Amino acid sequence: MSLDVINRHSEALFEFLWCPVCGHEVFSHIPFEGVFCKDCNTQVELQESHEDRGYEEAVLACxxxxTTWNLHVDEKLRRDLPDGSARVKVFGAPGAYEVDWWSPEPGEDWEPIERGEFDDAKEPDDVPHLA
Incomplete structure (x- = not known):
């Protein structure tokens, strides 16, 4: 008897994703703990979507x-999520992913940080790095 290993969430998906709190694109995997934004420690969990509309992959990133640190320190460099969480549905295939929707829907009260939005900004020297 042999087991088939199915890789449902490829590295390419994490190369596409970015953190909606700080805009950074690098994530760290801590075994048995989860996946976290390397910059602000926001946790991301991937789930398979119930419908894929014919795309190779359909994933919910929650x-x-x-676990986010220093969220309150400088709102210009980080943006809190409504009620502390948000989900994005991603369709596509490696190299051709696209965002289908955000939940809650971006609007007047909340807008996710865009990829690299704060790359040029620096935190003030007097910001403590542990909350």
Whole structure:
């Protein structure tokens, strides 16, 4: 008897994703703990979508700010998620992913940080790096 290993969430998906709290694109995997934004520690969990509309992959990326550090320090460099969490549905295939929707829907009260939006900004020297 042999087991088939199915890789449902490829590295290419994490190369496409970015953190909606700080805009950074690098994530760290801590075994048995989860996947976190390397810059602000926002947790991301991937789930398969119930419908894929014929795309190779359809994934829900769920972001949670329970573990995020220094969210309150400088709102110009980080943006809190409504009620501490947000989800994005991603369709496509490696090299051709696209965002289908955000939940909650971006609007007047909330807008996710765009990829690299704060790359040129620097935190003030007096900002403590541990909350």
């Amino acid at each position: 972001f949670d700010t329970d």
